[in-house]
Amino acid sequence: MTGPADGALRLLRRLRRLLRQRALDREMDEEVREHLRQETAERVARGMAPAEARRTALRDFGPADRFREEARAARGWRPFDEVRQDLRFGLRGLARAPGFTVLALATLALGIGANTAVFSLVRGVLLRDLPFPAAERLVRLHEYDRSGQGRGTISHANMVDWRERATTLDGVAAYDEWRVSLEADDGASVMDGAAVSAAFFDVLGVRPLHGRFFLPEEDAGTSRVVVLSHALWLSRYGAESGVVGRSLRINGYAYEVVGIAPPGLEDPALSGPSFEPPVMWRPSLPHFASNSRGARSFTAIARLAEGTSLETARAELSTIHAALALEYPAENAGHVVRAVPLMDSIVAPARRLLVLLMGAVGLVLLVACANVANLQLSRAAGRRRELAVRTALGASRGRVARQLLVESTLLGILGGAAGVALGAIGTRMLVLIGAGQLPRLEQVRMDGAVLAYVAAAALLTGLLFGLLPALGTRSDTASTMREAGGRATPGRARNRARAMLVTVEVAMAVVLLAGAALLGRSLLNLHGIEPGFRAAGVLTFRLSPPAEYDAARLDILHEQLRAELGALPAVSATGSVDILPLSGSFNGMGLRVEGRPEVPGQLPSAETRAATPGFFEVMGIPVLQGRGITHSDRAGAPPVMVVSRALADDLWPGGNALGSRVDLGDGVHRQVVGIVGDVSQFSLEEGPSPTAYLPDPQAMEWMRFTPTVVLRTAIDPLEVADAARAAVHAIDPRLAIFRMRSMEQVVGATLGAPRFRTFLLALFAGLAYVLGAVGVYGVVTQGVAERRGELGVRMALGARRAQVVGLVMRQGLRPVLLGLMLGLVGALLAGRLLAAFLFQVAPLDPLTFLVVPLALLSVACMAAAVPALRAARTHPASVLRAE
Amino acid sequence: MARQKSDLLQGTLDLLVLKTLALGKLHGWGISRHIRQSSRDVLEVNQGSLYPALYRLEDQGLIEAEWGISSEGRRAKFYQLTRSGRRRLAAEQESWERFQTAVRHVLEGAR
Numbered sequence: 001m002t003g004p005a006d007g008a009l010r011l012l013r014r015l016r017r018l019l020r021q022r023a024l025d026r027e028m029d030e031e032v033r034e035h036l037r038q039e040t041a042e043r044v045a046r047g048m049a050p051a052e053a054r055r056t057a058l059r060d061f062g063p064a065d066r067f068r069e070e071a072r073a074a075r076g077w078r079p080f081d082e083v084r085q086d087l088r089f090g091l092r093g094l095a096r097a098p099g100f101t102v103l104a105l106a107t108l109a110l111g112i113g114a115n116t117a118v119f120s121l122v123r124g125v126l127l128r129d130l131p132f133p134a135a136e137r138l139v140r141l142h143e144y145d146r147s148g149q150g151r152g153t154i155s156h157a158n159m160v161d162w163r164e165r166a167t168t169l170d171g172v173a174a175y176d177e178w179r180v181s182l183e184a185d186d187g188a189s190v191m192d193g194a195a196v197s198a199a200f201f202d203v204l205g206v207r208p209l210h211g212r213f214f215l216p217e218e219d220a221g222t223s224r225v226v227v228l229s230h231a232l233w234l235s236r237y238g239a240e241s242g243v244v245g246r247s248l249r250i251n252g253y254a255y256e257v258v259g260i261a262p263p264g265l266e267d268p269a270l271s272g273p274s275f276e277p278p279v280m281w282r283p284s285l286p287h288f289a290s291n292s293r294g295a296r297s298f299t300a301i302a303r304l305a306e307g308t309s310l311e312t313a314r315a316e317l318s319t320i321h322a323a324l325a326l327e328y329p330a331e332n333a334g335h336v337v338r339a340v341p342l343m344d345s346i347v348a349p350a351r352r353l354l355v356l357l358m359g360a361v362g363l364v365l366l367v368a369c370a371n372v373a374n375l376q377l378s379r380a381a382g383r384r385r386e387l388a389v390r391t392a393l394g395a396s397r398g399r400v401a402r403q404l405l406v407e408s409t410l411l412g413i414l415g416g417a418a419g420v421a422l423g424a425i426g427t428r429m430l431v432l433i434g435a436g437q438l439p440r441l442e443q444v445r446m447d448g449a450v451l452a453y454v455a456a457a458a459l460l461t462g463l464l465f466g467l468l469p470a471l472g473t474r475s476d477t478a479s480t481m482r483e484a485g486g487r488a489t490p491g492r493a494r495n496r497a498r499a500m501l502v503t504v505e506v507a508m509a510v511v512l513l514a515g516a517a518l519l520g521r522s523l524l525n526l527h528g529i530e531p532g533f534r535a536a537g538v539l540t541f542r543l544s545p546p547a548e549y550d551a552a553r554l555d556i557l558h559e560q561l562r563a564e565l566g567a568l569p570a571v572s573a574t575g576s577v578d579i580l581p582l583s584g585s586f587n588g589m590g591l592r593v594e595g596r597p598e599v600p601g602q603l604p605s606a607e608t609r610a611a612t613p614g615f616f617e618v619m620g621i622p623v624l625q626g627r628g629i630t631h632s633d634r635a636g637a638p639p640v641m642v643v644s645r646a647l648a649d650d651l652w653p654g655g656n657a658l659g660s661r662v663d664l665g666d667g668v669h670r671q672v673v674g675i676v677g678d679v680s681q682f683s684l685e686e687g688p689s690p691t692a693y694l695p696d697p698q699a700m701e702w703m704r705f706t707p708t709v710v711l712r713t714a715i716d717p718l719e720v721a722d723a724a725r726a727a728v729h730a731i732d733p734r735l736a737i738f739r740m741r742s743m744e745q746v747v748g749a750t751l752g753a754p755r756f757r758t759f760l761l762a763l764f765a766g767l768a769y770v771l772g773a774v775g776v777y778g779v780v781t782q783g784v785a786e787r788r789g790e791l792g793v794r795m796a797l798g799a800r801r802a803q804v805v806g807l808v809m810r811q812g813l814r815p816v817l818l819g820l821m822l823g824l825v826g827a828l829l830a831g832r833l834l835a836a837f838l839f840q841v842a843p844l845d846p847l848t849f850l851v852v853p854l855a856l857l858s859v860a861c862m863a864a865a866v867p868a869l870r871a872a873r874t875h876p877a878s879v880l881r882a883e
Numbered sequence: 884m885a886r887q888k889s890d891l892l893q894g895t896l897d898l899l900v901l902k903t904l905a906l907g908k909l910h911g912w913g914i915s916r917h918i919r920q921s922s923r924d925v926l927e928v929n930q931g932s933l934y935p936a937l938y939r940l941e942d943q944g945l946i947e948a949e950w951g952i953s954s955e956g957r958r959a960k961f962y963q964l965t966r967s968g969r970r971r972l973a974a975e976q977e978s979w980e981r982f983q984t985a986v987r988h989v990l991e992g993a994r
Contacts, residue, residue, distance in 0.1 A: 009944060027950075031911055031960045032934065038912040039930070062931030070935040 028071060036061060083406070090407040100379050101411075103774070104372045108415025108461065109422050110767055111368025114361040116423025116446075116454050117430050122354050123453075124444030126347050131264035133205040134303075138342035139310070141172070141300040141317070145334050152338075154300045155331065157293040158324060159197075162302075162337070165320045168313040170305045173197035174298040178282060179706055181544045181736045183249040190544045190738040193226075194278040195285045201227075203303045204265070209233075211244035211259030218283040224255045225283065230263040232279040252547025255282070266442070287702070294331040294590065294665065301342060314339050350438045352836060353757055359833075360515065360764040363508045365461065367768045370501040370508075371775045372415075373465035376408060377498050378782040405463070412462020420446075420454055430760075436749070437756045498779050499815035506816050506860070509772040510823025510852060511830050512765035517848040518831060519758040522839040526754055531747060532679035532688055533581060534620030538743035539717035539724060540580055542708050544736040551635065554704055555697050557731070558612055561709060564727040570714045571724075575614025576696065576707040580743075581679045582750045587703070591692070593651060594661035594669055606647050607681050607691040608664065610699030610707075616676055618712040619743075626658045626674030633695035640695065642674040647690035662692070666700060683750050685839055710743070717742040757837060772856065777863035780812035784871040791871055792878075801872040808871050812864035813857075820853045827852070896928065896936050898979055901964065901972040904946060910959040911937060937962060945971050 036057055043053035061067070094101045129135050141162070142152030156174055163172040173196060180193040198214035213227060226248065228237070237243040247254045266277035291297075304313050317337050325332040391400055424446060431441050545557060558576065565574045579585045590603040615621075616628045624645060633640055641662060648657040661669040678688030696704060709728075713720045721740055728735050784791070791804055831843030841848075903909065903917045914937075915928045940946045945968035953959040964972065 006944070010942060013942065013944070027960065028934070030958070034910075034957065034959055035912045035915075035930065035934075042916070060930055062929070067931045067934065070932075071938050073935070 025068075028068070032061075032067075086403050086406040087410065089403055090410045093407055094410065097379060100375055104375050104411055105415050105418055107368045107371050107375075107771060107774075108411065108458075109418035110771075111361075111365040112416050112419025112454060112457055112461070113422030113426055114364050114764060114767065115457055116419055116450065117426030118354075118357045118361045119453050120423070120427045120444055120446055120450045121430055121434070121438070121441075122358060123447070123449055125350055125438055125440045126354055127449070128440070128443045130343055130346075135343065136341070137170075137304040137306070137308075138204070139302050139304060139313070139339040140342050140345040141302055142338045142340065143296055143335050144338065145336075153296045154298050154337075155293050155296045156288050156291055156298050158321075158332070158337075159298065159300050161324055162317065162320060165323075166313070166316055168305050168308045168316045170303040171199050171203040172300060172302040173200040173203045174284075174288065174300045175200060176285070176288070176298050178278075178285065179251075179544060180280060181251050181546075183252075183734075188544070188734060188736040190542075190736040191232075191279045192276045193280045193282065195288070196281050196283065197288075198283050200281070200301075201261070203301055205303070206262055206265065208259040209262045210241045211257070213259055213261075214281075214283045219288075221284045221286040221288055223283060224250075224253050225258045226250070226255045226280045227259040227261050227282075228257055229261055229266060229277070229279045229281075231266055231277070233260045251544075292331070292665070293328055297587075302339065310339060310341065346439050353438070353753075356757070356833070356837070357760060357764075359830075360512060360761055363512055364764050364767050364771075365457065367505050367508045367771045367775075369461050369465050370505045371771050371778075372408075372411065372461070374498055374501045374505075374775055374778055376465055377501075378778060380404070405467070408465055409459065409462040412458045412460075412465075415461070416454055416458025419458065420451070423454065433759070434756060437753045495783070498782070502775055502779050502815040503819040503822065505768075505772045505775045506819025506856060507823035507826055509765070509768040510820055510856060511826040512761070512768045513852045513856065514823075514827035514848055515830055515834055516758070516762040516765035517852055518834055518838055518841055518843065518845060519754070519761050521841045521845060521848065522837065523751070523754050523758045525840040526684050526751060529680070529684045529687075531581065531684060532621060532677050533743075535743040535747045537713050537715075537717055538618060539711045539713055539720050539740070540708055540743055540746060541721075541724070541740035542706055542738050543728070544706055544738065546732070546734045551697070551701060551704070555635065557735075558696060558707075560731045561728070562612075562614065564731055565709070565711055565724060568711075568720060568723050568727060570720055571711050572714060573614050573617045573712040574709065575616070575618045576612045576709045577615050578610040578696075578699070578703045578707060579681075580708045580710070580746060581619075581681050582683065582746055583708070584682075586682065589664050589692075591651070592663040592665070594663065604651060606643075607689050608703075609691060609693050610696045610703040611693045612696045615693075615710060618710045619679075621679060622677045624675045624677060626672075628674055628676065629693065629695045633698060635697045637698075639668050639670040639698050640673045641670040642676055642693040643672055644678050644688065644691040644693075645675055646678045646688050647692060648672075648675045650690050664692070664694075668698075670694065670698075684747075708739075717744075754837070754839070769856070769859070773859045773863045776812065776816060776860045777866065779815075780808065780864045781867040783811060784808055784867045788871070788874070792874070795872075796877070804872040805865070805868045808868035809861070809864045812868070813860060816857065816860040816864075820856060823856075824849060824853060896932065897940060898972075898975045899926070899928070900933075900936055900940065901945065901968060901975065904962055904964045905969070905972055908951075908961045908963045910953060910961050914962070940968070944968075 036054075039057040039061075040050070040053045043057060044050050048056070130138065132138060141154060141159070143154045143158065144152060154174065159172055159174045162169070166172070175194050175196040178193040178195040180191045181188045182191060196214075198216050198219045201208075201213040208227070209230065211227075214225070217223075218225065228243070233239060233243065241260070243257055244259060246257050248257060249255075261281070288298075304310065317339055321332070321335070321337040325335065427444065427446060431444050434441055545554065549557065561576065562574050565571060579587060587608050588605045589608040590605045592598060592603065611629055613629045613631055613633075616623060623642075625648075626642075629640075629642055643651075643657060648655075651657065652660065657672050657675060660672050662672065663669050676693070679691065680687055681689040681691060694703075696707070709724075711717065711720060711724060725737055725740070728737055791808075794807075795801075795804060827849070828844065835843050899918050900914060903914050903921075906917075909917065911933060915930060915933055918926055918928050937946070937948075941948055941962075944965060946962050947965050948960050948962050950958060951961045
């Protein structure tokens with residue numbers, strides 16, 4: 001009769017009318033009124049009395065209600081009307097049970113909110129594309145020695161060869177940290193910049209917002225030009241395009257601003273590990289080209305040629321690198337090159353944590369679902385009579401089931417809305433506390449994808465926990481009516497379903513709690529680690545001297561610092577080092593021990609530091625053998641070095657370290673004069689790294705330029721900060737001070753990541769714990785309510801209170817015990833996934849596996865005991881009378 | 884039983900409404916009066932079923948409605964045939980006449 005096009009048209013018309021429903025209803029009323037008026041008028045004209053005419057006209061028209069129903073049906077509204085009715089019933093039903101509604105909504109909001117927050121993190125950090133065109137073709141290039149050791153930094157000379165020989169790469173760029181001391185009338189401020197190959201911006205594929213990027217000839221490293229970051233341009237220059245062409249004084253030189261970068265280049269992952277987002281870029285520094293091939297201190301990115309697969313590029317790079325190893329065996333033997341997608345290299349460290357968090361909030365949502373399903377079941381039990389009556393009055397079974405589904409979907413949607421609100425707050429919180437622990441947090445925001453995810457989660461949960469009670473309506477009507485009469489014991493199937501849900505909840509809670517406990521124990525263990533130095537009572541800050549400070553002036557500076565800072569009250573010792581332990585920077589150098597045959601590609605390496613005499617004293621690092629660094633270790637004096645115990649044990653297992661001579665690749669043979677205690681250089685988990693300490697005046701010049709000053713204080717170190725600042729500026733007001741922190745803050749920062757994950761997992765576990773307890777309480781309470789009659793009879797027949805309490809509790813706790821057992825199995829499996837995050841705790845930690853079930857059992861006992869005691873207190877007579 | 888009867892009526896009513904509107908725009912009461920008058924008071928349209936019929940026809944896209952001013956100067960809703968309404972009227976009229984002829988043949992043959 002009608003084609004699909006007609007059908008579609010009709011649906012459109014209906015939808016349009018549906019939107020105008022109220023207006024249409026009004027028009028319909030008006031039309032009918034007019035009709036009646038005219039009919040009455042006509043009847044009067046035919047000679048009827050007006051009152052009579054109106055009465056008969058109305059009568060002939062028929063009942064208004066039925067008319068209206070039919071008219072709506074005729075307009076094709078029935079399905080819409082029924083859904084509207086279901087919605088209205090649903091809302092009314094929810095409003096009638098405020099306790100249930102609030103509890104269910106709160107549960108859902110928490111579950112969905114936690115998921116929203118964590119998913120926005122996942123979306124922003126893991127799923128959102130990098131802000132560069134064809135970003136999937138960007139790779140980071142790493143060099144490692146055969147054992148996979150090293151931090152993946154590369155040699156600049158090798159990079160140049162890759163660039164020239166590779167056909168699978170469209171461009172290669174290297175970059176390095178570049179400390180910027182930007183001078184202004186009110187003093188200098190020290191910021192992080194980056195020195196980059198001229199091709200850097202081309203490789204990323206970005207265009208300048210104003211001005212230009214770098215020219216190929218600027219790779220020589222002699223041009224003093226900079227490109228400003230978008231953020232700096234906004235904050236410092238008010239987004240004025242006139243700043244292009246202006247001259248800035250940086251590190252004592254005049255630099256010309258040649259361009260402004262677009263936003264999106266601030267990602268710290270694009271600069272260095274210990275760095276803030278770069279505020280400006282300059283072309284290659286002179287040392288890029290002059291460095292020896294063996295110096296691997298650069299980060300490199302490349303763009304794959306169009307249509308080239310990562311595998312092809314990797315294969316070609318390996319071939320090129322094999323050739324380079326033959327050409328330069330001393331520097332390249334034993335090294336391999338690897339290309340990793342840039343996105344992977346940025347987010348890889350975060351991926352495991354985010355997957356863990358997604359898993360955790362997924363479990364929380366399951367617990368929340370189980371809880372609401374439970375509440376629904378309990379409520380459905382109370383409403384069985386209502387539903388049975390509706391069925392008996394002719395509502396189709398499908399209609400009743402649909403109403404229940406609509407109701408739970410409504411709960412899901414409302415809970416989802418509340419969850420989104422909670423999630424928005426949660427997201428902001430996560431970004432705040434996650435700062436520094438996760439990359440790309442600036443990409444995190446609630447967007448369409450997040451909202452779609454939440455909507456899907458809300459609807460799915462609504463369906464999930466709505467389905468169970470809806471399926472329950474299949475039981476036969478007559479028995480329900482009988483049961484609702486009050487005599488029969490409640491359906492076994494329903495009880496079994498509820499017990500099962502409690503089991504699920506408890507199991508999930510056990511998994512989460514065990515995970516949180518394992519992480520918590522790891523965190524405690526980390527706190528208990530001796531880093532090899534005494535962090536309490538140490539103030540640290542970095543110094544950036546003006547450009548004209550040469551080696552001799554730096555020697556004087558250290559003398560002045562020792563005199564001025566040492567004279568401050570409450571300061572007992574001062575010293576300095578180029579790279580502070582646990583500060584995130586590193587400087588690994590190869591060591592050649594004099595008189596020892598050298599195996600190519602197996603040069604031992606050690607972290608190398610330039611330190612002044614006071615450093616060990618301030619940090620409380622003990623001198624174990626020989627001597628520390630002294631003031632007589634001057635520039636012209638015999639070159640010496642002090643090694644950490646781990647390095648001594650590595651290189652001189654026989655114990656004859658003292659007196660040996662070592663070449664750090666600069667041709668100077670330094671004599672080992674002392675052995676000091678080990679220090680954790682990178683992280684507490686990693687533990688001590690073999691380290692060589694050089695007297696500052698004898699160290700390579702580039703190691704000396706940005707010293708970190710350390711002060712031992714008798715009072716809270718931060719209280720000395722102002723005095724220290726003033727003392728430094730009294731020496732030379734152009735000395736820029738930055739990163740002023742207490743050593744305890746430095747250590748605390750390295751614990752940020754484990755603290756972050758432990759806090760979050762504990763939070764989610766706590767949620768599951770509370771929800772689980774609520775679930776047990778709800779089920780036992782409901783069970784008691786349904787068995788009031790039976791319990792009353794038992795007590796009337798002489799059962800003692802203790803027996804009744806025992807009966808109720810036994811029944812309430814049976815599913816809990818089952819859940820505990822299942823949860824422990826789950827926790828064993830989850831523990832394996834957690835292994836990477838654990839520190840000195842076995843995934844099978846016996847304490848955790850004892851305490852967690854006990855904690856859950858005790859709260860479950862309390863949750864069950866409340867209704868059980870209440871049941872035992874009721875007077876049998878009152879119960880029986882109520883029947 | 885009752886349902887069959889109303890179905891028959893409904894089909895007939897639709898035809899009568901469409902035919903009436905083929906003469907021009909008309910409001911609800913006008914339609915009912917026209918049917919009554921042109922059937923010489925034989926066919927009394929049940930008022931309560933006229934409007935549902937109008938809405939149904941509108942929903943099917945056979946007629947369309949707009950508000951206008953009646954000859955008495957009052958606001959009224961006028962209905963008119965759409966193009967597909969005209970086509971439907973032709974088809975229905977033809978099938979009605981076939982039906983009528985068939986019934987007449989049966990009745991005359993029986994006599």
